[in-house]
Each structure stands twice: as C-alpha cells, then as structure tokens.
Amino acid sequence: MNPNSPIDPASEPVWAVLGASGFIGSALQSTLASRGITVRYLKAPRLTAVSTDAAGILAEAAVLENERLDLAGALAGADVVINAAGLATPSGTDSPVLRGANALLPVLVADAADAAGVRRFVHLSSAAVQGHRPFLDESSYVQPFSAYSRSKALGEAALAARTQKNCGVVTIRATSVQGPERQTTLTLVRVAASPLASVAGRGEAPTPVSSVHALTEFTAAVASYDGEVPSVVLQPWEGATVADVLRAAGGREPKRLPRWFCRASLKAGYAVSSLLGERFHGPLRRLEMMWFGQRQEPGWAEAAGKVPAPRVAQVLDDARTARQRVDPAG
Template sequence: MRIAVFGSTGFVGQAAARRLQDVAGHLLSVTSPRLTTAAREVPDLEKAALAVGPSLIEDLTRDLTGVDVVVNCAGLARPTASADDALYGANALLPVVLYRASAAAGVSKFVHVSSAAVLGSGTLRDGWESSPRTPYALSKALGEQGLELVSRQEEQCGLRILRPTSVHGPSRDVTRTLVRLARSSGATVAGDGGSPSPQVLVERVADMLHALVVMQDVPRHPLVQPWDGVTVRSILEDLGDGSRPRSLPMPLARSLVTLGSRVPHAWVKGQTRRVEMLWFGQAHEDGWLTRRGLAEPLDRDAWRQTGRRALEGGQL
C-alpha cells in the first residue's frame, strides 16, 4: 500500500507517519502548498477551490499518482487564532484542494484530520453536526463542509474524517503549560472532577488514523476520537505526578467561564474554552470507532510519563 502524508513534519503528522510505517509499502511525505482564502461560507469556498491555479492541481496530482491512500494532517493548529485568511486557507481551502488532486490521481481513500473543536461545548459525537465557537473551530468546520461537498462529486475517492479531541505530547507547548499548571497551586477542577475530559495522547490519534487507513466500510461522516477514560481530575493528577487539584464550587466556576465567553476577542475565547474543558470536561457519546472496539482503558502511566518527559524538554 502506497500512503502519502501531508503535514508529516507537524505534531500529529509525525506520529501518524510513524504509526503507518507497518502498513505502508511506501510512505511518501508530500509538501503542502500554503494557501489563503477570504471564503467563510461553503459557496465561496467552492469558488476559491475552483479558482486555484491549474498548475498547482496538476503538480499535486502528479505527486499523488500511484498512491492508494492520502492522509491529510496539514493545517494550522491554533485554537486561539484570529479569523485571518491564512487560518482559513490552511484549515478549509487546503483540504478541498488536496481532495480534488487525490481524486484526479485515482487515490482510493482520503483521510482528513479535523478537530472536535467544531462541536463547541456540545456532546462529542459522530456526524456532520457542528457548533463552532472560535475562528479556529469555524475554519475546521468549513473544511469539513467543503469536503462533504466535493466528496459527493468524486465518490470513488472515499472520504474519512477524524475529529481528534485536545491532543497532547511531551513536545507540545500546550501540554507543557498544562503540566506546569497541574504541579502548581493553581490546579483546580469544578466539583469533584469526575466528568469525562476530551484529552488524548498523540499516539492514540495516530492509532485512529491507522484504523481509518486499513478498515473497510468506514462512514464518510466525521468520526470523533474515542474517549479513553480520562477525567477532569485524572489528567491533572497524572500530569502533576500525583498532585491533587483543589475543587471549586460549580456555580463559581460556571460564572467565570460565562464571563470569559462574553469577551469579544479570539484569544480570550480560545483560552476560556480551554479552561471550560479543564474544569467541566465534555460529554462524550460512543461513536463508530468506539463500537468497533478501538477505545482503550485509561493508561495513567502513559500520562504520567508524558508529564515527566514534558518537563525534561519534550524530546520524543
């Protein structure tokens, strides 16, 4: 099987490339073009995709000729970013352009990494439903909608979309920040901290991408990352190497999040969403991947090792 990975030098892309080595007879790393777009709605995105220079599509199609599966890990993972054209170019226009080139090259499967952020604070579940609340989430949701449209036109190239939850690893800045928080006096949870937390290690995201490459009869609608048993309290305890976070009264925590969500600034909204996840977690509905047996029990040792390695410099 010949597999091409876009974004293979990025955080998720590196993990995916390592995981796919065992099924790839040939693993090809393809450089992603840098695109920008003013499109914020599907009709405008469709026009922007059609307006992309034919030479770019031809170059991508030539690079992908003979490839069986394309895995798109490219994009801008900036949850606190403002709504600029580069964000939408990377997260909305690029997936559509790559899918068009994949279909033209005769690729049989196109696996796209989206984000559970498109669901906002709602229940994490499979399907096309979305309720994005930040520019980053809006750009990811628009990318999904664009792929839904073009995949109906090119059905021979099977579309598979994964919505990872908040992804962690020793080398990631957001993980290091969370480790420092977990080991400080500021580590807090709302209530007893027993709610499911949408946090996942990058290796588990790579496992799901591997599954979407090799499994048959995968639904074409977005699939949410399985919940592996992480709770609001467990992640702080494990990354904190046993430190116990303090409990905040639920009404106080909810009031603070409501206040932050009303601030009309992308950075504040993004940070407020992170705090909301850390305090309250997020409801998680068993999806197709979970029903296929791909969820795993909480591996507290793996999280503890991640915390220690993050403090040591984040080397993989």
C-alpha cells in the same frame, strides 16, 4: 528526491501524507513505520482563502487548476492520502491564511485524490468544531466558537458539499491531543502542578483529553479499513476524567471548586473576551475543559472494534517526569 514527484503506478500502492513535519504528522510517521506501510511524504501547498462559506471555498478550489494537477501527479498510484497539514492555532485570529490551511487545502487535496484515483482520503479535523455543547459526537452539528474552530468547521462543510466523490473521504475529529513534547501539554503540566489546578465539583466529568499515540493508531485504522467508513468519525474517548488528567499531569490532587462558581466565572470571562474580539477565548476554553471536560458519544470506532489502547495517562506522566528532570524545583 523531490517529495512531490509522482508515485510510480506500477509499484505497490503506498500511502501519501501531507503535514508530516507537524506534531501529529511526525507521530504518524512512527505509527505507519511500525506497521510496515510504505509512505510518500508530501509538502502541502500554502494557500489563502477569502471565503467564509462552503460554496465560496469550493469556488476558490475550482480555480486552483495548476495546484490540483501538481498534487494529483504526486498522488498517482497512492491507495490512501492522509491530510495532517493545517494551522493548529486555537488562540489565533481569523485570517485568509488560517482559512486557506484549514478549509481550502482539504478540498484541494480531496479533488486531487479524486483525479489520481485514490481509494480513501483521510482529513484530520478537530472536535473543537462542536464547541461548548455538552457532548461530542459524529453528527453534522457544529457550534464553532473561535477563529480556529470556525476554520475547521468550514473545511468540514466544504468537504461535505463537494459533488465529485470518486475517492472515499473521511474526516477524523481529533480531540484534545497531547504529546510529551507538545507545548500545549507542557503548559498543562505546569498548570496541573500549580495551585491553579482545579476541577468543578468532584472532578468526575469525562474529558476528551487524549494522546497523540491513540490518534495516530486510530488514523491508521480508519485509513486501512476495508469496509465503508462514515464521512465523519470521532477520535474515541480514552476513559479519563478531568481529575484523572490533572493527577497524571501534576502528580497531585486538584482543588475542588463549586460548580456554580466555575460557571459564573466562565460566563463573565467569555463576555469580556467577546468585547475584545475573542482575545481570551482560547485560554477560557482550556479552563472550561479543565473544570468541566466534555463527554463523548460512542461512534464508529466502538461499533467497528477500532478503539486504540488508551495512552493519555502515560503521555502526561512522561511529560511531567521530563519537566521535573529539567526543573526539579518546578
């Protein structure tokens, strides 16, 4: 069966998902299957974008008529569309491919969803768009600090600037999502079990480190919600502190470092990285999150009673256990 073949409008409404082969998309398959939801998995078109502003992205999307028509046909009869496609490259450099996947694609899918009469389009973005600010929230304020976070922020801005909005569009800002087999999580486990594991001060700062299970449950809750949902919602906090994360991932207590030392080290590191074209911004951001975390403001999920059960400690413990089986001495 052609994965992009039209959905029969006479059949019961289904959900359409783009990016099902990726980390989040594959986890989303299990969540939706457990809810008995009929899903059509679609292949996302590969796009490139030269624009670096929302108006330019909208102009580029407007000329992709054939791609929009193909997608609209594939979405016919769908009640919900979820875009889990994109490039998750926090340490990558800027490129037309990155902007195409993370900024142009969401606009094209939203336009196609409008044309197909879809009720709700859910786009998975990243809380990285708010950068280094002390807290994350659901406001339009963004402070991207890397090529990846700028591409995600550009996608959000372009979606917000669209004038054709027959379909309800909701952007979910995913936080620092972990999974037992994700390379990012395995790296965290290795660091947490090493002498490098450390926190700033007492390690009581909240962290947005989260589980893929909670994200997919939240995504399903947003997509199925009967009432109005804000245009931007933040994946809810799972209650972990920076020390909690390192204990779960490494099975040991992290070192406590003076806060002034951590701040000074990061300031120097970012200065050097900026001179080298942001080459080390990704690793430095991970170090910053390990030391200081980032608090989250309560948002729509808390108000609507749609906060999923926390799973991050279990995910990190599972990843640590799996690593110990492979490398008992590690």
